[in-house]
Amino acid sequence: MEKRNLTCIGCPMGCLLTVELEGGEVKSVSGYTCKRGDDYARKEVTHPTRIVTSSVYVTGGAIPMVSVKTANDIPKEKIMDIMASIEHVQVKAPIKIGDVIVPNAADTGVDIIATKDIAAV
Amino acid sequence: MSSYDIVIIGGGPAGLAAAASAKREGIDSILILERDTQLGGILNQCIHNGFGLHTFKEELTGPEYAQRFIDQVEELKIEYKLNTMVMDINSSKEITAMNRTDGLFHIQAKSIVLAMGCRERSRGALNIPGYRPAGIYSAGTAQRLVNIEGYMPGREVVILGSGDIGLIMARRMTLEGAKVKVVAELMPYSGGLKRNIVQCLDDFGIPLKLSHTVIDIRGKERLEGITIAQVDNHGKPIPGTEEDYTCDTLLLSCGLIPENEISRSIGVDMEPVTSGPIVNESLETSVEGVFACGNVLHVHDLVDFVSEEASAAGRNAAAYVKAGGTLGEKSREIPITATCGVRYTVPKKISVNRMADEQIVRFRVGAVYKGCYISAYLNDERIIHRKRQIMAPGEMEEIKLKKEQLSGFDGLENITVKIEEA
Numbered sequence A: 001m002e003k004r005n006l007t008c009i010g011c012p013m014g015c016l017l018t019v020e021l022e023g024g025e026v027k028s029v030s031g032y033t034c035k036r037g038d039d040y041a042r043k044e045v046t047h048p049t050r051i052v053t054s055s056v057y058v059t060g061g062a063i064p065m066v067s068v069k070t071a072n073d074i075p076k077e078k079i080m081d082i083m084a085s086i087e088h089v090q091v092k093a094p095i096k097i098g099d100v101i102v103p104n105a106a107d108t109g110v111d112i113i114a115t116k117d118i119a120a121v
Numbered sequence B: 001m002s003s004y005d006i007v008i009i010g011g012g013p014a015g016l017a018a019a020a021s022a023k024r025e026g027i028d029s030i031l032i033l034e035r036d037t038q039l040g041g042i043l044n045q046c047i048h049n050g051f052g053l054h055t056f057k058e059e060l061t062g063p064e065y066a067q068r069f070i071d072q073v074e075e076l077k078i079e080y081k082l083n084t085m086v087m088d089i090n091s092s093k094e095i096t097a098m099n100r101t102d103g104l105f106h107i108q109a110k111s112i113v114l115a116m117g118c119r120e121r122s123r124g125a126l127n128i129p130g131y132r133p134a135g136i137y138s139a140g141t142a143q144r145l146v147n148i149e150g151y152m153p154g155r156e157v158v159i160l161g162s163g164d165i166g167l168i169m170a171r172r173m174t175l176e177g178a179k180v181k182v183v184a185e186l187m188p189y190s191g192g193l194k195r196n197i198v199q200c201l202d203d204f205g206i207p208l209k210l211s212h213t214v215i216d217i218r219g220k221e222r223l224e225g226i227t228i229a230q231v232d233n234h235g236k237p238i239p240g241t242e243e244d245y246t247c248d249t250l251l252l253s254c255g256l257i258p259e260n261e262i263s264r265s266i267g268v269d270m271e272p273v274t275s276g277p278i279v280n281e282s283l284e285t286s287v288e289g290v291f292a293c294g295n296v297l298h299v300h301d302l303v304d305f306v307s308e309e310a311s312a313a314g315r316n317a318a319a320y321v322k323a324g325g326t327l328g329e330k331s332r333e334i335p336i337t338a339t340c341g342v343r344y345t346v347p348k349k350i351s352v353n354r355m356a357d358e359q360i361v362r363f364r365v366g367a368v369y370k371g372c373y374i375s376a377y378l379n380d381e382r383i384i385h386r387k388r389q390i391m392a393p394g395e396m397e398e399i400k401l402k403k404e405q406l407s408g409f410d411g412l413e414n415i416t417v418k419i420e421e422a
Helices: A035-046 A076-086 B013-024 B041-045 B062-075 B139-149 B164-175 B194-204 B261-266 B303-322 B403-407
Strands: A002-007 A016-022 A025-030 A053-059 A065-070 A090-092 A100-102 A112-114 B002-009 B030-033 B049-051 B079-081 B085-089 B094-099 B103-114 B118-120 B136-138 B156-160 B179-185 B208-210 B212-218 B225-230 B243-246 B249-252 B256-258 B290-292 B333-339 B342-346 B349-351 B358-365 B369-378 B381-391 B397-402 B415-420
Touching (some): A002 A035, A016 A035, A025 A035, A076 B164, B002 B013, B013 B303, B041 B139, B049 B062, B085 B261, B103 B261, B118 B139, B136 B139, B164 B179, B164 B249, B179 B212, B358 B415, B369 B397
Parallel strands (some): A053 A090, B002 B030, B002 B103, B030 B079, B156 B179, B179 B208
Antiparallel strands (some): A016 A025, A100 A112, B369 B415
16 A cells, blocks of 8 residues: 655645555545545546646736636646747737636647736726 | 725725625725725735635635625725825824825725735845845745736746745746746745645755755846855854855745834834734724734735635724724733744734634744644633644644633633644
8 A cells, every 4th residue: 555645735725635545546535624635636646737827918908917727727747838828829908807818728628718807998 | 084984905805805894794985095006916916826715615816816806896886096005094093195196185084994915025124145136026026027017037046935925936937938946945944835835846846945045146237146055053054055056036035024004103002923913803903993904914824814804804893883983892801822832813812702702813833843732721721722733834823712611711811822742
């Protein structure tokens, strides 16, 4: 039986998790205070994922950048591919939270969406 | 002079939550004063995710979390002024502020909620020797430049201090193509959250050097490099441990300081440990009718707790106004003593008849404690003894005191919160 200790990254609580593995399969997870911790531990030891957040340029908006995120978590090894997919992106104001900025970013099947309202000026 | 029932100083997460809660308690005459061009405060530049799990049961980014509260303020038709700087408040709750449209103006408030937040410790306060070239920023300034203004501060980065903003910026700069060479931390432990060490440093292979500090800065016009060295138990650099790094950017993430110039001008009593006002169970300062919440009171890790605290402050301010300028009769105030590893508590005193059925007491510990207990005593009787796997200065702790337990305790003189070994 293999034991791995993790720190949950779901929220700033940072719960200390212990995962018990046998032959690469998760046998048990302990130490979490909400379901997210359980989910995170199972994913982290098999196929780790992350939400990527960044910002892209806006034209005609009240501020020059709009913050964005991947609508869901993406495989950890794809983080830099996601960044490359928005490197030269420019969007036009107005923008609403949830607007799709890049569909199916880096072929992950996950959209990049806006996380801030930007009024047009 | 215009007058309002409640004036809230600051339109960040604390001010927004306080305003919304006061309005829901039936106060119509509320004004928020905000110095930035938009509401939302520091959340606007905290574009990373992880906000709101406690409040909204979903994981939001900073701007999304802020928008939820901005929407509430708009829906509740709460008045606010942007681009407005509060210059002074006197002990009669007369506010002097200015902006470009109204010029200098005065407002009389019945009650005031202080929600100004905090600012970063600067290079000047850190006494780092060396030249003063361009390329040295506080981590929060760099965060604003990258996330809101759209500028990259540099390409080769060293970060001093492992506060959360520094850790977040280590990742952010890496994602934008910079090389973050090292994060140096003076203390033997990180000042940031564990989750940020995992997802901001470990994920990208960025080394964290504990018990290290910057001892030299090179470059006349632009930063060219720095030297770090290991420090001993007294924080003094150890000769022979120096390491040189070439870099064009140094980010400082060395602590946050509540921004209390205005609180001092009102004349509220201050707590030297937190650099915030001393408050009672109602989050009321030593000046009646003046409340404090959020990072101006004590620096928080979770905005969710800021919102919760601020809602309570707003509710209490509303109760104060509705009762004609009082929170009701005050029973004797019981002091809360923070000792044995507990650095401070918020609140610092409790009037039992005014407390809620369950009173949250928040605090920070002074060092890293493993397998120890958080204990609370009423006089000499221990009423809370809770084991914690690990406690660190970077993570806020809390206990809950029950009103029935306190009111049922004969001859209560003192409440003590401390850390006890197993």
